[in-house]
Amino acid sequence: MEFNLGSFLYAIVAFAILYFLLQRYAFGPLFSVMEKRREQVLGEMKNAEESRKQAEQYLAEQKQAIDEARKEALEIVEQARKTSVKQAEEIMARANEQSARMKEEALVEIESEKKRAVAELRSQVSAMSVMIASKIIEKQVDEKSQKELIDKYLKEVGNNL
Known part of the structure; x- marks a missing residue:
């Protein structure tokens, strides 16, 4: 191979x-x-970097929102529990008051019935006493007959009570 200057220059040009x-x-x-x-x-x-940063920011915001929602839910549950306890206490108090009132009313009614029964018994006893006395006066019996008659009427009075 030989070096040809013309070709070399031609190639360079x-x-x-x-x-x-x-x-x-x-x-x-x-x-x-x-x-x-x-x-x-x-x-x-x-x-992409900005989107990644935004996604991280949104993720942090979502975590914070979830935490706040959990706290709020716990507060609501606690408040509902307190309300239910308070309502239960109020219901129990009303029931106790009503029970005490009903007991008082029953005691008053029992007392009035007792008084009425005693009054009625007294009325019957006095009526019987008057009847016994009138029969004793009618018969004018001796002491033995009078005692038998009184016993008989007392037995009748005892059976009627």
């Missing part, structure tokens, strides 16, 4: 022209497209 044409018409648009692609990738990476 052809290469320089080709390089100039490629630089002007191919490399510029190609590098421009590549630069746009690089910027697009960087933009998407930046957007």
